Amino acid sequence: MAGGSLILRGVKRAQAQITTESVKMNAFDFSGAPTASAFRDVSAVLQSLERAKTAMRAMGKYAPIDLVRRLYQEKNEPALGGELTDISIMFTDIRDFTAISEMLAPDDLAAALGRYLEVMARIIQQETGGTIDKFIGDAIMTFWNAPMLVAQHSRMACRAALRCREAGRALAQSPEWRGLPPFETRFGLHRERALVGHFGAPDRMNYTAMGDAVNLASRLEGLNKQYGTTILASERIFENAREHFDFRVLDFVAVKGKSETIKIYELLGEKGEASGHDGAVASYEQAWQLYLARDFAAAIEILQQAEADPPSVVLLERCRAFQTAPPPADWQGVYVARSK
DSSP states (O other): OHHHHHHHHHHHHHHHHHHHHHHHHHTTOOOSOOOOOSSHHHHHHHHHHHHHHHHHHHHHHHSOHHHHHHHHHHTOOOOSEEEEEEEEEEEEEETTHHHHHHHSOHHHHHHHHHHHHHHHHHIIIIITOOEEEEEETTEEEEEESSSSOOTTHHHHHHHHHHHHHHHHHHHHHSGGGTTSOOOOEEEEEEEEEEEEEEEEETTEEEEEEESHHHHHHHHHHHHHHHHTOSEEEEHHHHHHHTTTEEEEEEEEEEOTTOOSOEEEEEEEEETTSOGGGHHHHHHHHHHHHHHHTTOHHHHHHHHGGGTTSHHHHHHHHHHHHHHHSOOOTTOOSEEEOOOO
16 A cells, blocks of 8 residues: 555656646746656656757747747747738947958857857847847847837837947957957847748748838948948837937938938937937037038038037038039938948
8 A cells, every 4th residue: 555655646746747847838938957757658758848848949049939939829830921010120230340350260250259149139139029030140130029019119129229339338348358359339220011920931931021121221220331320210210219219310311222212310329318419419410401401611610510420520521522513403412322
């Protein structure tokens, strides 16, 4: 009898182990050390569950974990196709990365880039709820509001850009970065409806966003090179985040590959935290209005006092060029970007 009771307790304990691990799997909790049992069949089941947990952890490193969770819970295989979704998109890129990569040994470059991307990914995913679509070398494509809904997703995108910029600069000043060149990051932010879903081939898919919205976010990131800025945002981002952040209007632009004109803004910081820019911002915006009105001489007089401000220098050069060779009569103040 005593032996039978001992076996019964062991069976119940084994059943409890299986139940516990199954519940953790369903809750997407893959933590904990591997479990074992004195019963061979129970051990086999627990080992299978542990292998499944390992596989799910690995899958979460290749695909957005929220997407993995949703597919697991829906118990359906993904199908090709997508749906139009209102998303906020962020593209990042490291300034002069090609030159930096030529300066460093391959192992040092890989280690530094891995550490940098780790810092960026933590902010994007854990602090702001973003979905990292892909890493493209040193660049990151991220969007918010898919596959899971994100409240105030334009605000989250702006916060991510500011936090990533701050964290990247802190990393460059840290002891672990000693001897390495800083990774100064540029950002492009845009909000629009885009096609979001599973694309590719039936046996090899990628969960991603597609359309003009994605291309525009990428172009905005590249435009930072023209203005000497680090974070550029579209008007849609500005309209949806202006209550929480300070911006300055920069220009009307026709980006490469698009005929329509967009209004672009520089994201300066959290509301009230960018007071150090107040003078330059006010001067720039006053000069920009004069520039649009074709009063280039008056604009130059203002901009000459702000030559420490990169966008002011860009506008100053344009005004001087238009003084020498005025724009055509139908000019609307639009800068046509010739490069990406």
